[in-house]
Amino acid sequence: VPVPLRHLSLIEFGCCSWWRAEAVKMLRNFLALRQISQRTTNVAPVRQFKNKVPEKQKLFQEDDSIPVHLKGGVGDALLYRATMLFSVAGTLYALYQLGMASFPKKQN
Numbered sequence: 001v002p003v004p005l006r007h008l009s010l011i012e013f014g015c016c017s018w019w020r021a022e023a024v025k026m027l028r029n030f031l032a033l034r035q036i037s038q039r040t041t042n043v044a045p046v047r048q049f050k051n052k053v054p055e056k057q058k059l060f061q062e063d064d065s066i067p068v069h070l071k072g073g074v075g076d077a078l079l080y081r082a083t084m085l086f087s088v089a090g091t092l093y094a095l096y097q098l099g100m101a102s103f104p105k106k107q108n
Contacts, residue, residue: 060071070076 060068062071069080
């Protein structure tokens with residue numbers, strides 16, 4: 001049978017013990033947070049990446065009559081075509097729905 005807990009007031013324990021307990025909780029949380037932050041920053045391996053910016057600058061600044069949004073290769077071309085397809089399909093669907101809303105069906 002569980003024993004019901006009494007509501008403990010500040011008068012029973014005094015103000016100082018309550019503040020001390022809160023201060024201990026805050027210190028524990030702070031130390032735990034500090035440990036977590038040290039773990040996450042110290043565990044991550046240091047990776048060195050090659051700087052590709054000069055290569056990309058040369059690629060995009062060439063005057064070869066290819067639009068900038070397609071100079072990235074096949075991936076850019078596929079993304080461009082998918083975007084155009086969804087844009088045209090969405091526009092047609094919106095016009096269709098507008099037409100359907102303009103001419104409601106007659107009720108018998």
